[in-house]
Amino acid sequence: MSPNAIGFALxxxxxxxxxxxxxxxxxxxxxxxxxxxxxxxxxxxxLVGPDVFGRIAGLFGTDRFAESGLLTPEIIEVWKTLPGLLISLVFAGLLMGHKLPSPRKAFRVAGPQIAFGMTVASGQYVFGLLLAILVLGPVFGLPAMAGTLIEIGFEGGHGTAAGMAGTFEEFGFPEGQDLALGLATVGVLSGIVCGIALINWGVRTGKTTELRVDAEPSVVERAGLVEKERRRSAGTLTVNPSSIEPLTLHFGLLAVAVLIGWLMLEGIQWVESKLWADSFELFAHVPLFPIAMIGGIIVQGLIQAFDREEIVDVQMIERLQGFSLDVLVIAALGTLSLTAIAANMGPFILLAVTGLVWTAGAFIFLARRMLPDFWFERGIADVGQAMGVTSTGLILLRVVDPDLKTPAYQAFGYKQLIMEPFFGGGLVTAGAIPIIANFGVGWLLAGMFALFVGALAAGLLYFGRRPVAAEEPVTAAP
Incomplete structure (x- = not known):
C-alpha cells in the first residue's frame, strides 16, 4: 500500500x-x-461502502463496486486498521490531566455512584451471559462469548468494540466485532433517545432538581454549536509555541503513556509465556488499550509529582481524545459488516433489547434506592454512559443539570476514575473472552454474578440508607 493511499484515506x-x-x-x-x-x-x-452502495449497484448488474463501493480496497484497509490504533490514544488520556483523588475522598463522593455503575455494568454481563447460555447457544448456535457483547457494545462503545477485533478473530468469532459495533450504534442512539425521554418524564413528575418544565435547549445548542458569548478556548497555551507546539507536547504525553502500556503488556505476556502459557493464556489475548490506560495513570502520577509549572492542560488532552474518537467512530462504522449483522439478526435484536431493558430498568427502579441524593442527575449520567459512551452521559447530565449545580458531575468523574480501568474497555472487558475460552463461561458468569450481588447490596443496604452528608462545594466544570 502506498503512502499516498494512506494519506488519501485519512x-x-x-x-x-x-x-x-x-x-x-x-x-x-x-x-x-x-x-x-x-x-x-x-x-x-x-452508505458509500460495499455493504450498501456496492450491493445496490449489484442489483443493477454492476459488480465493479462489490468489493469496496465508491471507496477503494486500500481505503477500506486503512480504515479497518485505524480503530485499533486510535483507541489506545483515547484510553491513555482518560485520566491524564485530572488530579488523582485520594481513595477516601473518591469513596465519600462517588461511593454510591460506583455501586450503581458497577451494578449496571456487571448486570450487562449477567443478563448477556444468561441469554447466551439459554437462548443464543441452543437456538442460534452462537458461542457463549456472545454474552459479552452487551457490555462491550453498550458500556464500551465503538472504540472498545473496534479494539476487540483481534480478540474476536483469535477465538473464532470474527462476526462478534460487527455485532458489537452494531450494538454500540444502537446503544449511542438509544442512550440519547431513552435519556431524553427519561429526562422529560423526570421533569414532568418533579424528580429533577435543577431542570424545570420551561427549560429547553436553545436552537444553537441543538445544532451542536456554542453561543458566541459562551465560547471558550479549546486549550491553554501552557508552553511557548516557538519552543514546541502545545498540541505536539500533549500528543507526546499520550504517546509515552501508550508506549509504557505496550512495554507493560509485552512484559506480562513474556512472563505468561514462561510460567503458565502451557496451561492457559490470558494476557496473550488482551488488547493494548486497557493497558495503555494504566500507562496514562503512571504518566499522570509523574505529572502530579514533577509538573510544578502546570504545563499539562486537560482541555488539550481532551481535544486529542475527541479527535481520535471521532476518526475512530467514522472508520469503524464505515467498515461495519451489515452482512454479519443480517446473518445474526435474531441474536442481535435479543442482545439489544436485553441491554436496553436492563440499563433503563436499573435507572428507573434502582437509582433512587441506591443513590442517596440527586439520584436523577447522578443516575442519568450513568444511563447515558452505560448505553453509549462517557460523552453521552455528560450530554444528558448537562441537559438535566445545565449549570452543574448538583454534585452529580463530580461524583460521575470520580466514578469513572475507578470504573474505567476495569469495565467499558478496561481489564474486565479485555479479559472476559479469554476467561471464557480458557476456563468456561461458568467462571465468568459466577464472578460477574457475585460482583452484581455485592454492588447491588452495597447500594441498597449501605449507600441508599446513608444520611445525606454536607458535601464540599461543587465547582461547575468549564
Missing part, C-alpha cells in the same frame, strides 16, 4: 467529518436526538 475521513457536521447543523431530527456528528459521518461512510 483526508477522506476529514471530508466525512465536515459533511457530517453540516448535516448535523441542518437536520432537525438529528438536533432533537442530539446525534453525534461522528455517528452521522460513520453512516455516510457505510
Amino acid at each position: 483526508l477522506l475521513l476529514g471530508v466525512m467529518m465536515l459533511v457530517a457536521k453540516i448535516i448535523r447543523v441542518k437536520w432537525r431530527l438529528a438536533q432533537k436526538l442530539f446525534i453525534p456528528s461522528s455517528i452521522i459521518g460513520g453512516a455516510l461512510a457505510l
